[in-house]
Amino acid sequence: xxxxxxxxxxxxxxxxxxxxxxxxxxxxxxxxxxxIPPVAxxxxxxxxxxxxPYARDLTQLEDVPVPVENYAGFTAMFDAGNxxxxxxTDYLAAAVRSFFAQGxxxxxxxxMDDPVTEDDDAGTKQAKVQSLLVDQxxxxxxxxxxxxxxxxxxxxxxxxxxxxxxxPLLSASNATLAAGQNPAVQGGPEQFVECSIVDAAPASIxxxxxxxxxxxPGDYANWAASVAGILQYLAGAGNRQEPHLRxxxxxxxxxxxxxxxxxxxxxxxxxxxxxxxxxxLILGYLPETADTSSITIxxxxxxTAFLQLTYPWLKTSGSQFLLESLEAPxxxxxxxxxxxxxxxxAFTSATKITPAxxxxxxxxxxxxxxxxxxxxxxxxxxPALPKPLIERISLFGFTAAxxxxxxxxxxxxxxxxxxxxxxxxxxxICRAARRMGEHSIFEQNGPDLxxxxxxxLQQLLTRLWTLNALDGATVQDAFSVRCDQSTMxxxxxxxxxxxxxxxxxxxxxxxxxRVTLALQTGGASTQEISAALAEVG
Numbered sequence: 001x002x003x004x005x006x007x008x009x010x011x012x013x014x015x016x017x018x019x020x021x022x023x024x025x026x027x028x029x030x031x032x033x034x035x036i037p038p039v040a041x042x043x044x045x046x047x048x049x050x051x052x053p054y055a056r057d058l059t060q061l062e063d064v065p066v067p068v069e070n071y072a073g074f075t076a077m078f079d080a081g082n083x084x085x086x087x088x089t090d091y092l093a094a095a096v097r098s099f100f101a102q103g104x105x106x107x108x109x110x111x112m113d114d115p116v117t118e119d120d121d122a123g124t125k126q127a128k129v130q131s132l133l134v135d136q137x138x139x140x141x142x143x144x145x146x147x148x149x150x151x152x153x154x155x156x157x158x159x160x161x162x163x164x165x166x167x168p169l170l171s172a173s174n175a176t177l178a179a180g181q182n183p184a185v186q187g188g189p190e191q192f193v194e195c196s197i198v199d200a201a202p203a204s205i206x207x208x209x210x211x212x213x214x215x216x217p218g219d220y221a222n223w224a225a226s227v228a229g230i231l232q233y234l235a236g237a238g239n240r241q242e243p244h245l246r247x248x249x250x251x252x253x254x255x256x257x258x259x260x261x262x263x264x265x266x267x268x269x270x271x272x273x274x275x276x277x278x279x280x281l282i283l284g285y286l287p288e289t290a291d292t293s294s295i296t297i298x299x300x301x302x303x304t305a306f307l308q309l310t311y312p313w314l315k316t317s318g319s320q321f322l323l324e325s326l327e328a329p330x331x332x333x334x335x336x337x338x339x340x341x342x343x344x345x346a347f348t349s350a351t352k353i354t355p356a357x358x359x360x361x362x363x364x365x366x367x368x369x370x371x372x373x374x375x376x377x378x379x380x381x382x383p384a385l386p387k388p389l390i391e392r393i394s395l396f397g398f399t400a401a402x403x404x405x406x407x408x409x410x411x412x413x414x415x416x417x418x419x420x421x422x423x424x425x426x427x428x429i430c431r432a433a434r435r436m437g438e439h440s441i442f443e444q445n446g447p448d449l450x451x452x453x454x455x456x457l458q459q460l461l462t463r464l465w466t467l468n469a470l471d472g473a474t475v476q477d478a479f480s481v482r483c484d485q486s487t488m489x490x491x492x493x494x495x496x497x498x499x500x501x502x503x504x505x506x507x508x509x510x511x512x513x514r515v516t517l518a519l520q521t522g523g524a525s526t527q528e529i530s531a532a533l534a535e536v537g
Contacts, residue, residue: 013039013040013042013043013067013069015157015158016158017157017158017244017431017435018431018432018435019106019158019341020160020341020346020428020431021105021106021160021337021338021339021341021342022106022107022108022156022159022160022161022338023099023104023106023107023108023159023160023161023162023163023334023338024065024107024153024159024161024163024248025092025095025096025099025107025108025110025163025164025165026110026112026132026149026150026152026162026163026164027091027092027111027112027132027164027165027166028089028091028092028111028113028114028116028128028166029078029079029090029092029111029114030078030079030090030114030115031061031077031078031079031111032075032078032079032083033076033077035076035077036058036061036066036077037076037077039067039069039073040066040067040077043067044064047065047155048144049064053145054144054145061077061078061109061111062111062112063110063111063112063152064110064111064152065108065109065152065155065156066109066110066111067106067107068106068107068108069105069106070100071096071097071101074096074097074100074109077109078093078109078111079093080093080097081093081094081318081321081322082321086115086321087116087117087118088210088323089116089166089169089322090321090322091115091165091166091168091169091327091328092109092111092115092166094165094319094321094327094328094331095165095327095328095330095331095332095334096109096331097316097318097331098318098327098331098332098335098358099331099332099335099338101316101318101335101357102332102334102335102336102338102339102353102355102356103335103336103338103339103342103343103356104338104339105342108152108156110149110150112128112131112132112148112149113128113131115166116128116166116170122173125169125170128166128170129167129170129171129222129226131148131149132149132150132164132166132167132170133149133150133226133229134148134149134150134151134229134230134233135148135151136232136233139151139233141154141242150162150164150230150233151233153233153234153242153245154242154245157244159248160247160248160249160341160424160427161248161249161334161337161338162234162248162249163250163252163331163334164230165253165330165331167223167226167227167252168213168215168223168253168255168328169213170226171213171215171219171220171222171223171226171255172213172214172215172219172255173216173218173219173222174216210323211323211324212313212322212323212324212326213255213256213323214255214256214257215255215256215257215258216258219255219258220255220281220284220285221299223255224285224299224300224302225299227250227252227307228301228302231250231297231302231307232297233245234246234248234250235297235304235306244431244434246306246427247427247430247431247434248306248427249306249307249308249337249410249420249423249424249427250306250308251308251310251330251333251334251337252307252308252309252310252330253309253310253311253313253328253329254278254281254309254310254312254393256312256313257277257278257281275366275369278311278389278393279386279389282386282392282393283384284300285301285302286301286303286309286392287301287303287383287413288303288379288380288383288413289303289379289383289413290380290381291380292380292412292414295413303411303412303413304410304411304412305410305412305417305423306410307410307411308333308409308410309392309393309394309411310330310332310333310393310394310395310396311329311389311393311394311395311396312329312361312362312363312395312396313326313327313328313329313362314326314327314328314329314332314360314362314396315358315360315361315362316358317357318357326362329396332355332358333350333405336353336355336405337350337420337424339353340353341424346421346424346425346427346428347421347422347424347425347428347464347467347469347506347507348469349408349419349420350405350408350420350421351404351405351406351407353405354401354402354404355396355403355404355405358396358403360403361397361403365389365397369388369389369390370388370389370390370395370397370406371390372388372390372391372407373387377391377415379413379414379415380413380414390407391407391409391418392409392411393407394406394407394408394409394420395407408420408421419506421506425464425469425506429460429461429464429502432460433457433460433500436453436456440453445493445496445498447484449498450483450484450498450500451483453483453498454482454483457481457483457500457502458481461478461481461504462475465478465479468507469506470504470505470506470507471507472505477505478504479503479504479505480502480503480504481500481502482500482501483498483500483501487499487500487501
């Protein structure tokens with residue numbers, strides 16, 4: 001024996017449904033090699049994707065969720081975006097890289113196809129869009145054979161964030177060229193020209209320089225329709241079998257407007273005209289309403305706490321391979337949110353986290369769009385009067401300390417759930433209650449169970465209060481929990497349904513939030529937990 005080699009064997013992947021930092025990326029990326037890391041292979045086998053009735057062809061790792069815990073693990077299976085076959089459209093690869101660069105620790109990759117190329121026509125791009133979305137007619141939470149694209153979230157109970165980085169590009173109908181550049185056009189058939197002895201300077205050759213995706217008004221309508229379809233799936237429209245989906249935040253980049261001129265932006269980076277197109281987008285797809293309880297997610301109304309939009313686009317240490325070296329900011333924000341959950345708690349604002357490996361943002365925004373309103377906001381009173389972008393979108397921008405996340409907000413048009421940290425706090429509580437309910441689902445619905453549930457919720461909320469997630473000088477001021485016969489009707493008791501009423505005051509808001517927690521025996525637990533959230537969020 002000449003030597004001994006020690007090889008580290010990583011432990012099997014441990015799924016923890018209580019985590020609040022795990023992301024899922026669904027989109028387009030090239031497969032490289034044919035191997036699968038042992039940890040991922042073991043997980044795929046455990047989940048039934050490699051053998052059995054739900055088995056799929058894992059050669060290309062297409063339409064299956066693959067767990068990844070570092071960027072090296074990602075590049076062992078997928079193209080990083082710097083290969084010879086890239087066209088600058090590897091947005092999923094860039095987003096995953098940024099996720100781990102910001103401090104993310106685990107994500108799932110659902111590869112649906114290869115990235116867009118210059119030869120892809122509108123029909124090809126539309127087919128790729130449809131592959132990412134959920135077919136509500138055929139999808140069934142109980143049948144993994146029907147899970148495709150975003151629909152794989154049905155089996156990923158530990159996921160808290162969803163990103164679909166390719167949506168802006170797939171929604172753009174036409175490629176655009178860089179300002180001041182024109183494609184070379186042939187003037188006619190080739191002709192022989194006698195060599196000249198004149199010492200002439202070489203003529204400049206016009207070139208075609210594709211830009212990062214820019215959307216026309218019609219393209220924005222297509223983008224909004226795709227976003228609405230994803231949000232409706234998360235909200236459980238017509239489907240109450242997947243309560244954990246309501247605990248997932250959809251993080252999406254606001255696409256760049258097609259008529260935004262790069263040259264004008266360079267000359268006047270503080271001009272208010274740069275933000276006008278985004279304001280029009282907000283007025284058209286994030287409307288305000290005086291009655292937030294009546295909000296319904298449609299392709300014309302994306303005003304919901306399930307959605308967190310982010311802007312502008314960024315330049316990072318890994319974006320040089322993308323068109324214009326611009327990266328959609330959803331991967332960076334998702335990584336910041338994951339790091340914030342691990343370091344400070346999901347219920348805190350992520351604006352305290354310093355972005356890593358991000359050195360520029362484009363387009364530049366005027367100062368009035370990046371400043372929080374000095375007076376309390378009035379919602380629904382005058383929806384035509386635009387609020388600063390920082391109030392409606394999670395913005396990145398420059399500060400005295402460098403480039404930072406300036407706001408951490410959802411698309412909800414009211415103070416109750418506009419703060420993304422409040423929405424994440426509700427998700428943390430619901431996630432913990434759901435897990436507790438799953439362990440109690442077959443127990444007798446009576447005073448013993450009611451008391452145990454009430455004590456569990458009280459301990460959970462007390463812990464959150466000690467972490468400053470809840471506002472109040474005492475626990476009595478911060479929250480209340482009731483689970484007894486007064487919280488249930490006779491119909492609830494007859495049908496084996498247990499209901500717990502939780503009232504708490506989030507530290508980030510002065511509004512009182514009421515959440516009703518329910519347990520249905522013989523079926524999915526705590527299905528009513530988030531149903532109450534959907535009515536207001």
